[in-house]
Amino acid sequence: MSPGEGSGDIGSISDKMLTQIIHNLQSFPNETVDLTQPHLRHSLSNVYPLYIFLYSLLVVCGTVGNAAMIAHILRRRLHRNPTNAYLMNIAVCQFIMSFPLLPLSLAILLVQNWIFGSFLCYFVPMIQVRRCTWQ
Template identity: 35%
Template sequence: MSPYAYIPFGVWYLLIFVIGLVGNITVIHVTLKNRSLQSVQNIFIMNLAASDIVVCLLSLPITPVTNVFKNWYFGSLLCRLIPWIQGISIFICTFSLGAIAVDRAFVGCFAQNTGQLSYSTRDKEKQRLLNRTRRTTAILACMVIIFGLTWLPHNIVSLLIEYDEAEGHIFYIFGKEELNITYLINLFTHGFAMTNNVSNPLLYAWLNPTFRELLVKTFFKKRAKLAKQR
C-alpha cells in the first residue's frame, strides 16, 4: 500500500493503457481502410490487435487494483466473466502467433526458392518480392519473440504462486510473513507482460514502410480536406 510502490505502477499501467489502446485501434482502422494491407499476415496482426485491445480494457484497469488492494471490488458477475474473457483473449493471441509461425515457415520456403531463382536470372520484381517477404517475416518473428519474452516471467511467477503454499512461501523475505512481496512481484511481472500490448503496434508501424505511408494518408489527408472545407 506504499505510495512509493503503487504510484509508479499506476503511471506505468496508465501509459500502457493509453498507448496500447490507441495503437491497436489505429492498426485495425488503417488496415480496414486500405485494401492493400488486407493480406493473410495482416489479418493475423489484426487478430493480435483485437486481443490486445481486450487485454487493455480488462486486464490493465482491474488486475493492478486487485493486486494493490488485495480485494475484489467489481462484483460477482465480473469475477466470473473477466477471467474467461482474458483467457480467450490470450488464447487468440497465442493461436494467432502460432499461425503466423506456420505461415512464415511455408512462405520462407517459397521465398528461398524465389531467391535462388532471382539470383540466377537477375530478375528485379522477384527480388522486390523476396525483400518484402523478408521484411514481413522479420516483423512477425519479432512479435513472436517479444510475446514470449514479456509473458514468460509472469507465467513462471504465476506457477510459483500457485504452488507457493506447498513450497513454504518462497516470496517471503527471510521467511517472515510481514515481508511478503508476492503481490509486488506479481504486479511487476504482470506490468512487464502488458508491454506486449504496446510493442505490437509500435513494431508494426516502425518496420512496415507501407503501413507508415498509409497511416499518414489515412489521418493527415482527412485533416487537410477538413481544413480546406472550413
C-alpha cells in the first residue's frame, strides 16, 4: 500500500481539527481509556459540585419563572396584546434555553470528551446563544 491509500489520510484533516485531536489525545496518556464513557475535566474535579448546584438553581428558577409567565399570559388571555404576545414568545424561548439546554451545557462543561453523538454535536451549537461582537 502506498502512503495515500488506506482508511484515511491525515492530510485531509483541517489544521484546527488536527490540533484538537492532538490536544485530546495528550490529555489521556493511557491508551486503554474508554472514550465512550464520560471523563470529568481535571481542572473541575474539586469544584464540580458547586457548578452542579449553581446550574441546578438556574434550571429550576428559569423553568419555573418562564412557565409561570407563559401560564399567566395564557390564563388571562393577555396574548392578544402584541406586547404580551412578544413577552410570551421570549418566555417560550427562555424556557427552551433553561430546561433542556442548561443541563446539556453543564454536561459539556464538566465532561472532557464528547459522548453525545454526532446529532447533538451539530445541533447544540445551533440552539445555544452565540453573540457576535464586531469591533
